[in-house]
Amino acid sequence: MSQKTILTGLQANSTFHIGNYVGAILPMINAQKNLGADDMFLMFVPDLHSFTLPINHANFYQQILDNVKIYLAAGINPGLSNTLLYRQSFVPAHSELAWILSCFSYMGEMGRMTQYKDKSEKHDNISVGLFTYPILMAADILLYGAQYIPLGDDQKQHIEIARDIAIRMNNKFELQAPNGLFTLPKPWKEQLDFMGVSEGIRIRSLSNPEKKMSKSTIDPKGTILLSDTPQDAAKKIMSAQTDTIGEIHWDWENQPGVTNLLQLYYLFGIETREEAINYWTGKTRYGDLKKEVADKIETFLIDMQAKTRVIQDKEVETILINGELQANLISKKTLNRVQKVLGLRR
Ligand code: AQP
Numbered sequence: 001m002s003q004k005t006i007l008t009g010l011q012a013n014s015t016f017h018i019g020n021y022v023g024a025i026l027p028m029i030n031a032q033k034n035l036g037a038d039d040m041f042l043m044f045v046p047d048l049h050s051f052t053l054p055i056n057h058a059n060f061y062q063q064i065l066d067n068v069k070i071y072l073a074a075g076i077n078p079g080l081s082n083t084l085l086y087r088q089s090f091v092p093a094h095s096e097l098a099w100i101l102s103c104f105s106y107m108g109e110m111g112r113m114t115q116y117k118d119k120s121e122k123h124d125n126i127s128v129g130l131f132t133y134p135i136l137m138a139a140d141i142l143l144y145g146a147q148y149i150p151l152g153d154d155q156k157q158h159i160e161i162a163r164d165i166a167i168r169m170n171n172k173f174e175l176q177a178p179n180g181l182f183t184l185p186k187p188w189k190e191q192l193d194f195m196g197v198s199e200g201i202r203i204r205s206l207s208n209p210e211k212k213m214s215k216s217t218i219d220p221k222g223t224i225l226l227s228d229t230p231q232d233a234a235k236k237i238m239s240a241q242t243d244t245i246g247e248i249h250w251d252w253e254n255q256p257g258v259t260n261l262l263q264l265y266y267l268f269g270i271e272t273r274e275e276a277i278n279y280w281t282g283k284t285r286y287g288d289l290k291k292e293v294a295d296k297i298e299t300f301l302i303d304m305q306a307k308t309r310v311i312q313d314k315e316v317e318t319i320l321i322n323g324e325l326q327a328n329l330i331s332k333k334t335l336n337r338v339q340k341v342l343g344l345r346r
Helices: 018-033 047-051 057-074 093-102 107-111 114-122 128-142 153-172 188-195 230-238 256-267 273-280 286-309 313-342
Strands: 005-009 040-045 083-087
Touching: 005 018, 005 128, 018 040, 018 057, 018 188, 018 256, 040 057, 040 313, 047 057, 047 128, 057 083, 057 286, 057 313, 083 313, 093 128, 093 313, 107 128, 107 153, 114 128, 114 153, 128 153, 153 188, 230 286, 256 273, 256 286
Parallel strands: 005 040, 040 083
Antiparallel strands: none
């Protein structure tokens, strides 16, 4: 198989929740296990993305390090020569390319992003950064020629827009750059195939299963943070909202709460989705399903928290600084190619 570049990033606006873990971290762990010698594996902290909505800046630097500890505790191996871990703000080409791309992106297409619409409805005084966030994300991807970007379902539109911007610029500057300026990220269906899933992963809120579990929504009962005590997490599962149908089925439309629990059951267990569905379909005791999911999540958190606790800040900073040196070299080459094509450089 030809060389692949795999990249993902998770905002450091707060501690991760279990949706971030299964939506983005777990697919990266699997991708790293299958990495070819010529592949590149990039996992970064989109720190500049992390304050598109207001955050606690006093704690932000530490939050970034703590979140990288979770990458490591989850099983990301920073020691492989083709693996880089870095912070976006330590690689200035991200911001520079984002500005350039913003001049080739349209207000209308940004305004159609559902994540922007969702978040702007919930908050007052929406920042321009929240609106242009997908452009910075496109720069994050295109700088490294990433084809595969393991992400949760909520980011589908942002991958598509990164692809659209890249195609637009490749077409516009065809003469100057016959091979295309940018490597295209793969379409969504191929992203799913790469992650080995038939549909994008979207963990729902436990208290409102119509909505996704989210870091920035105030929903303590519906969200399981990786920093929650295992006992509290189990309690949240046991009080998860279900329905009055009284029989377990995989049915997002009519039984989103139950289906969400089924999803957690297989993602935090060893069974496949089909095995989990076959086993639970038609059973009537929602409490049994909740108990099994609660046990699995409790065990997961105990293990994850023990592994996170022993990682030191210094160790994380050393890994990041090394990654940033290399990320700067790679990204500058792409930026320079773009600058030349635009007529900014000779
Ligand atoms: N509920 C979810 N289920 C599955 N995957 C999810 N992701 C986020 N929520 C779920 C995935 O986690 C990664 C982190 O993305 P992000 O840091 O850009 O945050 P986000 O997508 O905006 O969602 P969050 O983490 O809940 O933060 P808020 O809502 O506060 O911005 C991405 O791969 C995302 O798909």
